[in-house]
Amino acid sequence: MMKISEPKVKNKDTRQYRLQETRLQEKLGDGTTRCHLCSWRCRLRHGQRGFCQAHVNRNGTLYNLSYGIISAIDISPIEEKPVKCQPENADQHS
Ligand code: SF4
Numbered sequence: 286m287m288k289i290s291e292p293k294v295k296n297k298d299t300r301q302y303r304l305q306e307t308r309l310q311e312k313l314g315d316g317t318t319r320c321h322l323c324s325w326r327c328r329l330r331h332g333q334r335g336f337c338q339a340h341v342n343r344n345g346t347l348y349n350l351s352y353g354i355i356s357a358i359d360i361s362p363i364e365e366k367p368v369k370c371q372p373e374n375a376d377q378h379s
Pocket of ligand 1: 320321322323326327334335336337338339340
């Protein structure tokens, strides 16, 4: 039986909640921030979250609420995936 080893992570407690300052933010001076991560370009006051609900303005700085949190995982082997390494009738495509 195949043994799955522990992932190597620096912070062992992955349940720990932490705020990570959002990259590509623009501080607008009056305590609001503009996020430039996607085309919504949310402008947020203190306490507001972006359209994605993943970024929040806290005292004039934008923070990411989901940084480092796994959003999806799949343990099935790659052999089950519908990957075709060689097209059928390869000679017709050349
Ligand atoms: S939706 Fe989220 S990522 Fe996009 S601009 Fe707004 S806060 Fe930033």
